[in-house]
Amino acid sequence: MAVVFSVVLALRHDGWTDRWPAALLALPFFVLLGMSSRHILIGRHNISLSVIEIALVLGFYFAPAVLVVFVSTVAMLIKELRRKAAPDKLAFNVTRAAAATATGGIVLELFPPIDGTGPVTWGILGVAVTVNTVVTLLAVASVIMTVQGLHAGLEMIRVTWPGLLAAQVCIVIGLVFTIALDTTWWSAFLLLVLASVLTLAYRSYSDFLRQHHTLAELYELANAVVESGQDVTLIDSVLVRARALMQAEYATVRLPASGRYPEVLLTSKIEAQGLLDFSRTPAAVTERATAERRSVSVGSQISTDKDLMPSLREAKVKDCIVVPLRSGQAVIGTLEMVNRLGDLKHFTAGDVQVVETIAAHAAAAVENSRLVERLRYDAYHDRLTSLPNRRRITDALTASVKIRTPGEVVAVILFDVDGLRDVNESMGHDAGDKLLAEVAGRLLKIAGPGALVGRIGGDEFVVTLRAESTEETVRLATEMREQLRGPMAVGTLTLDVDTAAGVAVQPDHGDDPDALLRRAELAANAAKALPYGVQLFHPALESRAVRRLGLAADLRRALDSGELEVHFQPKVTIQDRHLIGVECLARWQHPAHGEVSPEDFIAVAEHTGQLHRLTEVVLTAGLRHCREWADAGRPLSIAVNLSARTLLDPRFPDQVHELLKQYRVPAGQVTFEISEPSMLGEIERALPTLYRLRDLGVRLSVDDFGTGASSLSYLRQLPVHEVKIDDSFVQGMATDSGDLAIVRAVIGLSREFGLTVVAEGVESELTFDLLDELGCEIGQGYFFSRPLPVERLNTWLSAQTEPEETPTGEVRRLRAVG
Secondary structure (H helix, E strand, C coil): CHHHHHHHHHHCCCCHHHHHHHHHHHHHHHHHHHHCEEEEEECCEEEEEECCHHHHHHHHHHCCHHHHHHHHHHHHHHHHHHCCCCHHHHHHHHHHHHHHHHHHHHHHHHCCCCCCCCHHHHHHHHHHHHHHHHHHHHHHHHHHHHHHCHHHHHHHHHHCHHHHHHHHHHHHHHHHHHHHHHHCCCHHHHHHHHHHHHHHHHHHHHHHHHHHHHHHHHHHHHHHHHHCCCCCCHHHHHHHHHHHHHCEEEEEEEECCECCECCEEEEEECCCCCCECCCCCCHHHHHHHHHHCCCEEECCCCCCCHHHHHHHHHCCCCCEEEEEEEECCEEEEEEEEEEECCCCCCCCHHHHHHHHHHHHHHHHHHHHHHHHHHHHHHHHECCCCCCECHHHHHHHHHHHHCCCCCCCEEEEEEEEECCHHHHHHHHCHHHHHHHHHHHHHHHHHHHCCCCEEEECCCCEEEEEEEECCHHHHHHHHHHHHHHHCCCEEECCEEECCCEEEEEEEECCCCCCHHHHHHHHHHHHHHHCCCCCCEEECCHHHHHHHHHHHHHHHHHHHHHHHCCCEEEEEEEEECCCCEEEEEEEEEEEEECCCEEECHHHHHHHHHHCCCHHHHHHHHHHHHHHHHHHHHHCCCCCEEEEEECHHHHCCCCHHHHHHHHHHHHCCCHHHEEEEECCHHHHHHHHHHHHHHHHHHHHCCEEEEEEECCCCCHHHHHHHCCCCEEEECHHHHHHCCCCHHHHHHHHHHHHHHHHCCCEEEEECCCCHHHHHHHHHHCCCEEECCCCCCCECHHHHHHHHHHHEEEEEECCEEEEEECCCC
16 A cells, blocks of 8 residues: 555656655654654553654655655664564554555645645645544554454544644644744754754653653552452452553462461453463562562563573563562562563563562551451450350351251250369460360361351360250260260370260250350259269259359448448559559458459349449549549549440449549549450440440540450440450460560551550560560559559559659659569
C-alpha cells in the first residue's frame, strides 16, 4: 500500500528528484523526533506516542509528499533497527509509518496547491497531518484487536485520546516553525534550539508523570494492604496491584510452610482470571534471595547476579526481580516479579526499589494477620494441648443444642484426670504437662471423627458428640475411660493414670451449655468414688450444693455486718514509678471456714443474687477511702471489678452517680474492670449500661485480656479506655517467648485502639524492665505490693512513697521498687 501511495504521489510531482539531498539532510531530524516518544501499555504491548507531527508539517510544506513518505519511512526503519525490534514488529512499524504518511500526502494533494503561510495553509497541513495520526492509531488498534481481541483494541482507542490531543499541539508547533522558516532560513538555528528544549521538556514531563503515577499506585497499594491486612484478600490485593504497577507478566507471593501455617504459592498472571498456584521464577533465583536474605534481580538492563542469566534463559524468562519478605531478621517468604511487559521494556534499578517497598508493606501485613489469627486461635484453644478450650466447647454446644434430631441426644462426657497433682508435686509441672498432652492425644484418637474434644480446666477434658440414647452415651464413656487407662510414659517413668468420667445429656439434663458442663463436672466428681469411674448425672448430685447455700447465708450476714473487708493493691506507672491508684479487692475471713477464696464467695454471690450488694460494698469502701486520701493530700484513683450481672442492672449507673456525689469523688478517678468470661454473650444487653457509665465520666477496663474469646470483641464493641493484660502472660514473659510475643502484641493492638495498658502480675524486676521496654504504661503486682488492708496500705504509703511535684500537681513516687 505504501509503495502504491508513493508512486501516486511521485507521478503528481515534477522535479521531485532534485530534492533528494534535502530529504537526506532532513532524515536525522525525523529520527530525532521519532525517538522522543512516550510508551502506553495496552495489555502485553507498548504503544509509543511521538512528536513526529512537527516534522510532517515542515515536510509537507517545504517538500513534495513523496519525499516526506520516503524520509519518514527510512527514519522509522533506523529507529526500529536501533531498538533491535523483532522482525515482525519492525516490518509492521515501517509499513505503518509509510502508509500513514502516504495517506496524509494523498489528502494533501486533494487540496489546492499551498500558497503562503496563511490560515488556509494551516487548515490544509493540519488535516493532512491529522489523517496521518488517525491512520497510525487505527492501524495499531486493528493489530491489537486481531491479537488480543475487540476489548483490547477498544481500550487502546480509549486510552490514546491524549495522543490525538498531543498531535494537535505538535501540529500547531510545526506551523509556527513553518512560518518562521518561510520568513527567514536563519530562524532554523533558533528553532533547533527551541525544538531541543521542547524535546527535553517533553521527556522530563513524561518521566515526572510516570514517577507520580508510581507513587500514587504505591499509596493505593499500601491502603489496600492495610484494609485487607486481616482478611483473606490480602495476597490478592498485593499481587494484582503489584503486577499492574510493575507492568509485569507474572507476580508471585511465596510463603513456605511454618508451624500450623501451610505453604502458600500464588501467582497473578496478566489476562488470567483469578490467582494461579505456580511460579515462573527460576528456582535458583528464589533460593539465592531466600538464603542470602537480599533482593536478587536478573535481566539485560539490570543484574545483581549475572551468573544466574543461564537459569533465566533455560526457563525462557526475560528478566525477574525477587525480594525477600522479612519479619525482623527472618525471611518468611518472597515477592517475585517476572517479565516486564513489552518487547523493548525491561526492569531497572528503580523497579527493584519499588518492589522492595511493596514487599515491606506485604511482609508487615502478613505478620500482623498471622498475629491476630494467633490471638484468635489462642482465645479458643488450650495452649498446652491445642485442644478447644471452654469457650470453644460452649459455643459448639450452643450450636448443637439448637438442632433437635429425633432419636438422638447431645452428650457431654467430662474426664477428670486423677493424680495430676501428685505428678506435679513429685515430678514437676513439666511432667504434669507431658501427662496432659498424652491424655489429649489418646482422647483425640479414641473419640472418633464426629466428636469434639476439648480441655476446659487443669485436669478436665470434655468430649461432646451426638449419640443414639443416654444409655449409649454411658457405654461410650465407659469404653473411652478403659482405653485411656493404659500405661503412659512420663519422662523415665511409666504411669498408669486413671480418670473419672461424668456424663450429662441434652435434653434430659437441660438445654443450657453451661449447665450441661457443670452437671457433667458434678457427675465426674461423684464418679471418683465409684469403682467403675463413670457416673451419669442425676438431680441428687446437686444436693452437694448445700454447703454453697450455707455459705451464701453466711455471706449475706457478712455483707450486712461489715465482716467483709476490702483490700487495696497499688497501681504504679512503669516509666516514672508514680503511684496513681489502687484496685479494690474483697476479702472474707469466715468465722468457721477461715479465709474463703474470692473465687468461691464471688461465685456464691452471683448464684444467690448477692453480687450487686457485694459490688456496692466494695465500691462504697473504695470511694470512702478515695475521699480520705484526697483530703490527706494523697489523691489516688480506684478500680473495682464488675460482672456481667451487674452491668445488666439498669439501676447501677444511677447508684454510681449518687455515690460519686456523696463522697465528692471525680468520676475520672474510678475505673470499672470487666472480667466476667460470659460477657461475650451479654455484650448487646450490657452496652446501654456501659455507655451510661462512660457518660458519667468513669473509666472502663477490660480485665484478664487475652485469656478468653471475648477479648478481641471487647476492644471492637465496648467503649473501654483501658486493657489489663492477664497475669498468666505477664508472669511468664521473662522466660517464655510465646508469652512475651503475646504481651508485645496486646500492647501494640491497644496502642492502635488508643487504650491505656495495665500489666497485672508483675512479680520480678526483669518483668518490670521488659514491660518498660515494650512501652506498657501501668503495672500491678507483688513486685510493688500485695493487696493490703487500708491501715497497712497507709503505712506502706508513708514508708515506700514520697511526694513529687509534677506539671499536673503533687503525686506519690515509690522510693524503691522491689
